[in-house]
Amino acid sequence: GNRTLGTASIGGMLIGMICQIFIVPVLFVIFQYLQEKVKPMEWEDIDNADAVTEIEQYAK
Structure with missing residues (x-):
């Protein structure tokens, strides 16, 4: 059970970090252009x- 929870939490943090690094700046540029x-x-x-x-x- 601990391995499953650890895998899910690490995976979620990696996916969140990738979104913050790549997707958020791209969305900023798109919305700024629009x-x-x-x-x-x-x-x-x-x-x-x-x-x-x-x-x-x-x-003075």
Whole structure:
């Protein structure tokens, strides 16, 4: 009985580790691609005009 439980637990941990190493990053790339295709990221403040006042405050 102990051998069966040990084999099942080691096998489950190996399968989980393989999923974490290979499948999760692939899914991240796929979902990132789909998200950018459906709604691309929009940058509202490219020139950092709002940061000028804060920079002047700390530069004094």
